[in-house]
Amino acid sequence: MKKTLTLTDILITIVIAFIFSVIYKLWGPLYSFVGILGLHVDQLIYGMWFMAATVAFLIIRKPGIALLAELAAAQGEFLFGGQWGISLLLYGLIQGLGCELIFAMYRYKSYRLYVTCLAAIGAAIGSLLLDVFYGYIDSLALWNLTLLIVARLVGSILITGVFAYYLVEALDKTGVTKAIRPVSNDDYQRLEDEMR
Amino acid sequence: MLEVKNLRAKYPNETSLLFKDVSLSIQQGEKVLLVGPSGSGKSTLLQILAGLIPDVIEVPIKADKRKISESYGMVFQDPDAQFCMPYVDEEIAFVLENRNISQQNMAFLISQYLDRVGLQLADEHVSIQQLSGGMKQRLAIASVLALEPEVLFLDEPTAMLDQIGTKQVWDTLKEVSEDKTVVIVEHKIDHVLPLVDRVIILDEIGAIVADGEPNDIFSRFRSKLYQYGIWYPNIWDDYAQQLPNYAQYDNMHQPIITMDSFHGYYQKQIKMHVNDAVIHRGDWLAITGENGSGKSTLMLAIMQLIKTSGEINYFLSDNSNTCDYRKMGYVFQNPELQFITNSVYAELEHSLKNSDVHPEKFADRLEAHLKRYNLYHVKDHHPYQLSIGQKKRLSVATATIADVDILLLDEPTFGQDAKNTFQMLELFEECRKNNITIVMVTHQPEIVELYATKEWRIKDGELMEILDLSRVQENISKDDMYVY
Amino acid sequence: MSISVSYQPTWLHQINPSFKLLTLTALFIGLLFVHNPNFLLYMITGIAVLYLFGTGHRWKVIGLLAIPLTIIFLSSSTTMIFFGEGEQTWFKFGLIHITEESFYRGIHLGLRSMVFGLLSLLFALTTRPVYLFYSTMQQLKLKPKYAYSFMAAIRMLPIIVEEFQTLRQALKVRGVQYSKGVKGMYEKVKLYAIPLLAQSIRRAHRIAVAMEAKQFSKNNKRTFYYHLGYTNKDLLFFFILVVWLIISYVCSNQFTVFPVEYVR
Numbered sequence: 033m034k035k036t037l038t039l040t041d042i043l044i045t046i047v048i049a050f051i052f053s054v055i056y057k058l059w060g061p062l063y064s065f066v067g068i069l070g071l072h073v074d075q076l077i078y079g080m081w082f083m084a085a086t087v088a089f090l091i092i093r094k095p096g097i098a099l100l101a102e103l104a105a106a107q108g109e110f111l112f113g114g115q116w117g118i119s120l121l122l123y124g125l126i127q128g129l130g131c132e133l134i135f136a137m138y139r140y141k142s143y144r145l146y147v148t149c150l151a152a153i154g155a156a157i158g159s160l161l162l163d164v165f166y167g168y169i170d171s172l173a174l175w176n177l178t179l180l181i182v183a184r185l186v187g188s189i190l191i192t193g194v195f196a197y198y199l200v201e202a203l204d205k206t207g208v209t210k211a212i213r214p215v216s217n218d219d220y221q222r223l224e225d226e227m228r
Numbered sequence: 229m230l231e232v233k234n235l236r237a238k239y240p241n242e243t244s245l246l247f248k249d250v251s252l253s254i255q256q257g258e259k260v261l262l263v264g265p266s267g268s269g270k271s272t273l274l275q276i277l278a279g280l281i282p283d284v285i286e287v288p289i290k291a292d293k294r295k296i297s298e299s300y301g302m303v304f305q306d307p308d309a310q311f312c313m314p315y316v317d318e319e320i321a322f323v324l325e326n327r328n329i330s331q332q333n334m335a336f337l338i339s340q341y342l343d344r345v346g347l348q349l350a351d352e353h354v355s356i357q358q359l360s361g362g363m364k365q366r367l368a369i370a371s372v373l374a375l376e377p378e379v380l381f382l383d384e385p386t387a388m389l390d391q392i393g394t395k396q397v398w399d400t401l402k403e404v405s406e407d408k409t410v411v412i413v414e415h416k417i418d419h420v421l422p423l424v425d426r427v428i429i430l431d432e433i434g435a436i437v438a439d440g441e442p443n444d445i446f447s448r449f450r451s452k453l454y455q456y457g458i459w460y461p462n463i464w465d466d467y468a469q470q471l472p473n474y475a476q477y478d479n480m481h482q483p484i485i486t487m488d489s490f491h492g493y494y495q496k497q498i499k500m501h502v503n504d505a506v507i508h509r510g511d512w513l514a515i516t517g518e519n520g521s522g523k524s525t526l527m528l529a530i531m532q533l534i535k536t537s538g539e540i541n542y543f544l545s546d547n548s549n550t551c552d553y554r555k556m557g558y559v560f561q562n563p564e565l566q567f568i569t570n571s572v573y574a575e576l577e578h579s580l581k582n583s584d585v586h587p588e589k590f591a592d593r594l595e596a597h598l599k600r601y602n603l604y605h606v607k608d609h610h611p612y613q614l615s616i617g618q619k620k621r622l623s624v625a626t627a628t629i630a631d632v633d634i635l636l637l638d639e640p641t642f643g644q645d646a647k648n649t650f651q652m653l654e655l656f657e658e659c660r661k662n663n664i665t666i667v668m669v670t671h672q673p674e675i676v677e678l679y680a681t682k683e684w685r686i687k688d689g690e691l692m693e694i695l696d697l698s699r700v701q702e703n704i705s706k707d708d709m710y711v712y
Numbered sequence: 713m714s715i716s717v718s719y720q721p722t723w724l725h726q727i728n729p730s731f732k733l734l735t736l737t738a739l740f741i742g743l744l745f746v747h748n749p750n751f752l753l754y755m756i757t758g759i760a761v762l763y764l765f766g767t768g769h770r771w772k773v774i775g776l777l778a779i780p781l782t783i784i785f786l787s788s789s790t791t792m793i794f795f796g797e798g799e800q801t802w803f804k805f806g807l808i809h810i811t812e813e814s815f816y817r818g819i820h821l822g823l824r825s826m827v828f829g830l831l832s833l834l835f836a837l838t839t840r841p842v843y844l845f846y847s848t849m850q851q852l853k854l855k856p857k858y859a860y861s862f863m864a865a866i867r868m869l870p871i872i873v874e875e876f877q878t879l880r881q882a883l884k885v886r887g888v889q890y891s892k893g894v895k896g897m898y899e900k901v902k903l904y905a906i907p908l909l910a911q912s913i914r915r916a917h918r919i920a921v922a923m924e925a926k927q928f929s930k931n932n933k934r935t936f937y938y939h940l941g942y943t944n945k946d947l948l949f950f951f952i953l954v955v956w957l958i959i960s961y962v963c964s965n966q967f968t969v970f971p972v973e974y975v976r
Contacts, residue, residue: 040921314842
């Protein structure tokens with residue numbers, strides 16, 4: 033199993049991220065408008081912003097994929113309108129690292145639901161850290177800050193974790209992912225067995 | 229020059245072996261055509277001979293001997309899945325960059341390669357997206373020539389092109405391949421035959437059943453080719469011969485859709501215009517015209533899936549006089565986009581749930597429909613896991629299971645092998661016997677000739693001609709053909 | 713990075729893309745440590761002039777892309793204005809508690825988002841993606857496999873959008889209905905994501921194979937069709953930014969518009 037990322041891995045990851053950029057467009061306008069209310073309802077769908085990372089990792093299952101997916105998602109948003117732009121690159125970097133850290137803790141070998149949820153939390157914490165600098169969230173009233181953190185964590189676990197996990201499970205059923213996952217030693221063994 | 233000995237391959241998660249000790253060798257300068265039914269592994273064999281498997285695509289293979297060429301180029305099937313750059317010049321430059329050619333020579337070489345495939349562009353910095361399918365494939369050939377290959381692999385390079393594009397591409401290939409070894413996989417072989425001196429037939433599991441000189445192969449294995457669905461020359465004649473005589477149909481005077489000054493819009497611009505036309509119950513209407521003439525736009529407009537203006541009336545069995553999707557089936561070109569569930573069975577069930585068919589009848593109807601469309605044995609499969617032919621049949625089945633009055637099909641047989649095409653046509657004809665009006669976009673004159681009762685010719689976004697091809701009675705004279 | 717809009721190239725287009733990206737990223741990080749709204753206000757005026765007159769795009773494009781900036785201003789500022797901490801109460805009603813401190817902090821956040829928004833648009837409207845990636849390979853030594861993957865993926869975007877539209881029509885024809893609430897949201901994401909992902913993963917795989925078949929990874933060295941170096945336009949751009957930073961700094965101390973200088 034080749035550990036380094038091949039051209040195929042990279043291209044597929046970027047395309048996955050771009051597709052989520054297209055799908056974000058379903059939420060984008062909604063996101064901005066409910067954001068004005070300030071009650072953090074929007075935070076519940078914040079997880080959509082880093083869904084690409086978990087989905088791409090669960091499909092390709094290699095180190096570096098989650099980070100690359102997040103950076104590409106930022107790039108995708110950029111291509112589709114651009115207003116959030118450069119700030120997204122930094123968010124993508126931090127969120128991607130958050131995911132990557134969790135997957136690395138499991139040596140990139142666990143693709144279970146709870147690990148995906150942990151990765152979602154990793155990304156959410158990353159984004160909250162940057163929010164302290166970018167959005168002064170530590171200067172919000174305590175109840176409001178708590179609401180923000182809870183809403184973002186819940187939204188992330190639900191969307192980046194649970195949604196993403198079941199989405200990939202559904203995608204696996206289509207058979208498309210078969211062709212791009214690394215071939216296991218078992219598969220070679222099976223060919224050998226046929227030889228006898 | 230190219231050789232495999234006792235080749236075996238096994239895709240992960242597949243139960244059976246592909247190729248069982250296949251041996252093959254191809255000499256320098258030979259021009260070989262590989263044919264076989266869908267799933268026979270022709271493309272896989274091509275990728276193994278090129279070395280793409282296992283170097284780029286990881287598939288477990290085993291061979292006693294495998295000799296490949298370092299210098300090869302491959303043209304693939306899908307014009308939209310072989311370019312990585314947005315502009316024509318940049319795409320060829322990509323190859324030159326890979327070969328480490330100095331930048332000063334690039335502009336000259338780009339023009340030269342484009343010339344060789346007959347792509348004369350006023351400006352070479354033109355967006356690939358603007359080219360027609362045939363031009364895209366010629367660009368693909370040009371970029372492969374830029375590799376200066378000794379061996380050319382062609383993996384159904386014209387499967388997704390219309391007849392004009394197909395001819396252009398093969399003419400080009402004939403010219404550029406003279407001094408090269410060529411290995412071709414193709415199931416539309418009319419234009420390929422003058423080019424090759426050897427034909428190899430593979431069977432369903434990738435075993436070689438015939439290998440020889442083209443004329444010899446075609447005289448001895450014609451029925452095999454028919455059985456495998458290969459588009460050999462004059463296959464339509466063979467097909468027409470065994471068709472039953474046409475049944476007599478009721479007089480088709482009752483309109484189902486009428487249009488008057490009807491327009492279809494795309495991005496706020498009028499893209500299609502029908503002055504005055506009627507679709508009658510029981511018609512098999514073929515909509516023909518060049519690529520980009522507005523055929524698909526007309527279909528989308530009839531289905532009210534794009535913005536329209538002018539008058540259109542629907543006379544459907546629910547008497548609603550509106551565009552009711554429960555009474556109108558639509559089959560898109562890419563069937564996968566219409567699938568929404570995880571199994572063939574659930575896919576059909578969804579259609580029934582949306583209709584006014586009584587739930588008690590579901591089970592019987594599902595079983596009958598699955599059998600009629602030859603999908604019963606795969607009813608629990610995921611729709612994406614079906615073969616191309618099965619996917620197409622399923623998309624038609626979902627559109628027809630719930631008592632529709634009319635079925636609209638956007639190039640349903642496009643890119644299909646002959647076997648699937650004939651099977652589909654017979655299903656449509658059966659639908660028509662069950663009082664479902666058929667409207668289909670097609671590029672295939674033989675389909676119009678054999679099945680259609682009317683033909684609408686579209687040109688530059690306008691319905692120009694309506695031809696009555698009705699075979700109701702033999703004694704219809706040429707005078708009855710009316711032309712607008 | 714508009715894909716197919718026509719424009720007149722300006723000197724901003726000629727700046728080295730990597731240099732432009734790095735400069736703007738540095739500016740972004742630097743501005744995170746600025747807590748004076750007056751400074752941001754003066755920054756915005758300067759960048760707005762560049763945005764309005766420097767991109768070479770038509771007024772319609774410039775205007776349309778600027779509209780979302782107001783929404784971004786509002787959504788970035790309102791939370792802090794209504795619910796931020798502060799001592800000098802201006803207004804209190806239920807949970808809403810507007811204080812002088814929170815108000816100006818909110819305004820500051822809104823302005824900051826607008827600065828970043830304008831800078832991003834400026835970058836996007838004056839940079840061709842292909843040049844950006846060629847430049848990152850040449851100046852920043854990005855590995856070609858990443859750069860070309862990005863370019864190939866960008867080429868696929870119009871196809872994805874087209875498929876998205878066809879999918880919407882197909883789902884309409886099949887009479888798909890969604891449940892309410894979270895479940896409905898998941899259903900909707902799934903119905904769109906699965907077909908789009910399946911089509912595009914397959915296509916991306918094929919493109920990658922086609923690229924490898926053209927000897928992409930065979931040589932370690934490669935030449936470039938486009939050479940992107942540095943020009944004096946880069947210096948000019950840098951100079952203008954620095955001068956404007958200084959002017960903004962001086963003005964924000966001399967001519968204050970907002971009565972606060974530190975919102976943190």
